[in-house]
Amino acid sequence: MRHLARGANVNHMVQYSPSLDDSFAALADPTRRGILERLGREDASISALAEAFAMTLTGMKKHVQILEDAGLVTTEKVGRVRTCRLGPRRLDEEALWMHAYREMVEARFDRLAAFLDGGGGA
């Protein structure tokens, strides 16, 4: 019963979290992870980011757009400079999903170990 409830919980998180799709996809690129880390230290303009990652402005804009669509980055244009900072989403939901998943896997291996200890593997 506890097992089912645990599973149902995780399923609930997945079914109603379309944003997890966007954020995990956004994280599936080393440059985009690098941008997040950089913005975690300080805000930066698109051109500063392009320079830091040895990339064209156009290429950097695309990466920033993907991060912005996922809610991980926000940008603000003042004059000619577009400044990027971390967005409203802080990967809380993603960390929660991962935590729940890892707990479930761990519990499963605990049950398996208990089964083997009980002589089931003899």
Add this chain to the structure above:
Amino acid sequence: MRHLARGANVNHMVQYSPSLDDSFAALADPTRRGILERLGREDASISALAEAFAMTLTGMKKHVQILEDAGLVTTEKVGRVRTCRLGPRRLDEEALWMHAYREMVEARFDRLAAFLDGGGGA
């Protein structure tokens, strides 16, 4: 100095972890997250998974292949049945990256709060 060391640490994790690309991309789909949760509870054949997710065998095979390429699932064919189970990777590295990132962001906001408390925001 501590700040730089922290950043360098996270960068190191990112630069030398091409597998993070594959695993985050694998997680960017609700069906694939669902498959992992299901396999976290019990091993299952491709056809059982296809049925559970109301999907064609071909469609399910593609999802399983992506999870397999990312090291999150392994499969074994015995007779006509291909059984899927959780793979060698347990999202440890992904959780570590997320943890380091969230810690860095938190530390940054702590520094900002300290700055504002010190009258910098007056």
